[in-house]
Amino acid sequence: EVLKSPDILTNVLNSRPTTMQDWPQEQRQQVLALQSALLRRGYRVAH
DSSP: OGGGOHHHHHHHHHOOHHHHTTSOHHHHHHHHHHHHHHHHTTOOOOO
16 A cells, blocks of 8 residues: 555655654554565665
């Protein structure tokens, strides 16, 4: 689903842990899980 939406994919790839500090925990966990899956597929994720 994320791969089909370039805007969402870009946001997930560019989200940094420092930016996510103020986010709700559930949203932060979802983005981190997506980033982990994308890393395994060879995508570059912001750190």
